Amino acid sequence: RKEVEQDPGPFNVPEGATVAFNCTYSNSASQSFFWYRQDCRKEPKLLMSVYSSGNEDGRFTAQLNRASQYISLLIRDSKLSDSATYLCVVNRGDYKLSFGAGTTVTVRA
Amino acid sequence: ETGVTQSPTHLIKTRGQQVTLRCSSQSGHNTVSWYQQALGQGPQFIFQYYREEENGRGNFPPRFSGLQFPNYSSELNVNALELDDSALYLCASSLEDLNTEAFFGQGTRLTVV
Numbered sequence: 001r002k003e004v005e006q007d008p009g010p011f012n013v014p015e016g017a018t019v020a021f022n023c024t025y026s027n028s029a030s031q032s033f034f035w036y037r038q039d040c041r042k043e044p045k046l047l048m049s050v051y052s053s054g055n056e057d058g059r060f061t062a063q064l065n066r067a068s069q070y071i072s073l074l075i076r077d078s079k080l081s082d083s084a085t086y087l088c089v090v091n092r093g094d095y096k097l098s099f100g101a102g103t104t105v106t107v108r109a
Numbered sequence: 110e111t112g113v114t115q116s117p118t119h120l121i122k123t124r125g126q127q128v129t130l131r132c133s134s135q136s137g138h139n140t141v142s143w144y145q146q147a148l149g150q151g152p153q154f155i156f157q158y159y160r161e162e163e164n165g166r167g168n169f170p171p172r173f174s175g176l177q178f179p180n181y182s183s184e185l186n187v188n189a190l191e192l193d194d195s196a197l198y199l200c201a202s203s204l205e206d207l208n209t210e211a212f213f214g215q216g217t218r219l220t221v222v
Contacts, residue, residue: 004151043199043213044152087151095165096142097201097211099151 001026006088006100013078013107020074021103023088032091033064035073037084038102044087047073078107112136113202115214122190122221130185130217132200140164140204141183142211143175146197158183190221 006023013019025033033050048055050062050071061074071090075082088100112135122128134141140159144152154167158177172188181202187194197218201211 041197041218043215045213046210049210095157095159096154096167097152098154099144101149101151 002100003027003098004088004090004100006103008101008103010104010106013105015078015080015107015109017078017107018074018076019078019105020072021086021105022070022072023100023103024068024070025088025090025098026069027090027092027098028066028069029092030069030090031093033062033071034089034091034097035060035062035071036087036089036099038087039084044099047086075105078105080107080109083107113200113212113214115198115200115217117217118215119218120220122219124190124192124221126190126221127186127188128190128219130187130198130200130219132183132185132202132214134181134183134200134202135212138202138204138212139181140202141177141181142201142203143183143185144199144201145169145194146199146216147193148196152199155185187219192221195219195221 035047036044037047038044054063059076063072085102114133142157143155146152156166157164161177177183197216199216200214203211
């Protein structure tokens with residue numbers, strides 16, 4: 001079983017729509033959680049950390065459910081510039097980050 | 110810009126050859142991690158270097174090796190290249206605490222033919 005699993009999508013949404021997707025992780029000892037954004041053929045960049053109480057950053061809301069071992073990301077009022085692959089990332093407190101395969105979001109005009 | 114630079118940006122090698130990829134970490138960061146990202150997949154952890162020592166390794170064969178230098182820059186070496194080694198190789202620079210952000214370089218796209 002993969003450490004981090006994501007729905008690959010693609011999610012194809014119109015501008016202004018809300019889109020949400022999840023990822024699940026297998027290691028219950030995982031300690032840190034992140035969403036990274038990756039544009040086509042570019043490097044991943046941190047979108048936001050995910051905290052147990054849930055957190056928002058502008059139009060982006062992240063939630064963590066430790067009991068069910070899943071993380072969610074919600075994007076409100078989608079912009080064309082939100083089109084990207086969103087990578088769910090987990091750290092179990094050791095030396096490596098474990099990445100999901102990514103969820104592709106395409107926002108259309 | 111993250112301050113993490115990788116070279117070269119693109120590379121084409123023949124099966125069986127050896128390759129060296131380079132990474133300069135962000136100023137103040139003492140930890141460098143290398144990842145391999147195949148097309149359509151997430152980055153997979155290769156290994157990490159902390160203060161010039163290997164600090165952890167993923168599920169990659171010994172022909173993947175690395176170095177970290179006193180200035181915290183790093184090299185990834187791959188011997189006996191195979192076709193499946195074709196991928197984007199990413200270097201991530203961070204402080205030793207992975208609860209803080211890891212900054213990625215733009216990557217080296219390696220094609221093995």
